[in-house]
Amino acid sequence: MEEKLLLQADAELTYSINTQLKEQLKWLIGMSRMVPGDMLPAAGDLADQLGINRNTVSLVYTQLKDEGIVSIQKGKGTQVLNGPRVEELIRKRKPMYELWERMVEEASENHLELRELAVAGMAFVQLFGNQASIKPTLLFIECKEHDHIFYRKEIARLSGATVQSFFLEQLPDSMAEFEKLLSQADAVVTTLNHSDQVHKLTGTRKTVLTIGATIDFSLLLEIAKLSSGSKVGFVCLGQKGGQWMAQRVKEAGVQHIEYSALGTNNPQALERFADGADKIYASSAVYDEVKSLAPDKTVHFPLILEKSSENLLKDFLKI
Numbered sequence: 001m002e003e004k005l006l007l008q009a010d011a012e013l014t015y016s017i018n019t020q021l022k023e024q025l026k027w028l029i030g031m032s033r034m035v036p037g038d039m040l041p042a043a044g045d046l047a048d049q050l051g052i053n054r055n056t057v058s059l060v061y062t063q064l065k066d067e068g069i070v071s072i073q074k075g076k077g078t079q080v081l082n083g084p085r086v087e088e089l090i091r092k093r094k095p096m097y098e099l100w101e102r103m104v105e106e107a108s109e110n111h112l113e114l115r116e117l118a119v120a121g122m123a124f125v126q127l128f129g130n131q132a133s134i135k136p137t138l139l140f141i142e143c144k145e146h147d148h149i150f151y152r153k154e155i156a157r158l159s160g161a162t163v164q165s166f167f168l169e170q171l172p173d174s175m176a177e178f179e180k181l182l183s184q185a186d187a188v189v190t191t192l193n194h195s196d197q198v199h200k201l202t203g204t205r206k207t208v209l210t211i212g213a214t215i216d217f218s219l220l221l222e223i224a225k226l227s228s229g230s231k232v233g234f235v236c237l238g239q240k241g242g243q244w245m246a247q248r249v250k251e252a253g254v255q256h257i258e259y260s261a262l263g264t265n266n267p268q269a270l271e272r273f274a275d276g277a278d279k280i281y282a283s284s285a286v287y288d289e290v291k292s293l294a295p296d297k298t299v300h301f302p303l304i305l306e307k308s309s310e311n312l313l314k315d316f317l318k319i
Contacts, residue, residue, distance in 0.1 A: 030093025145238020
């Protein structure tokens with residue numbers, strides 16, 4: 001490779017020169033700054049450029065060869081390979097790069113010295129790495145007709161927990177599976193729709209966190225502006241989910257439109273309704289599907305977790 005690599009070797013860092021060099025080369029390959037087929041500089045040339053011993057460079061090249069990242073051929077030099085180890089390196093380093101970009105930006109905002117942060121990071125992994133990677137487990141119990149995908153994502157995002165799902169439609173045939181999941185969970189989460197049923201199922205064996213969702217006020221205003229008698233559909237994964245959506249609108253005082261609750265689990269009924277509908281409001285889980293059926297009539301009906309539910313999930317890790 002003819003282009004001079006912007007590598008650095010700093011004897012004052014607390015990790016070895018060969019580790020510095022190897023990791024910088026892996027970054028260049030992982031970010032496709034060096035691609036399969038590219039030649040690494042000759043060991044002597046790179047050693048002179050960095051002011052280090054040639055044997056150090058040779059050792060790094062050998063380590064990269066042992067990792068399956070480069071090949072070393074006498075008389076030809078050291079070449080980046082086109083193989084699974086390089087593909088894996090690229091797959092891992094790109095999200096790492098995005099993470100480090102954010103960390104560098106935040107470090108700058110907080111006036112933190114980057115090298116100190118990097119060294120402290122290694123010590124952090126040694127001390128707390130295993131502890132930090134152990135996540136609590138929540139068992140989310142819901143029915144298949146509501147937008148359980150929205151709830152599950154929000155539960156994971158706000159609680160930081162690993163989330164397992166169990167659907168009430170699986171009972172009573174899957175009672176053994178339910179008991180297994182319950183035994184593995186640190187707590188249970190359900191929605192207001194099924195709170196009583198889930199409390200009966202779990203008894204006092206696990207803490208049950210009950211959460212609820214609402215809809216954006218601007219969406220209510222939009223629906224309220226529809227002409228009187230407009231034929232409006234509310235669509236979720238199942239009819240019960242559509243009924244929940246319609247009920248939230250009714251409770252807000254919107255009474256002048258004709259409501260229909262539908263689910264994508266009954267595509268024939270949905271297709272029949274779409275032909276004569278004025279508007280169709282679809283939850284996030286089914287929006288793309290409904291949009292393809294009625295592109296000019298379909299509007300996104302996003303759910304928003306209630307603030308009290310957000311706080312409940314955020315506080316879960318503190319319990």
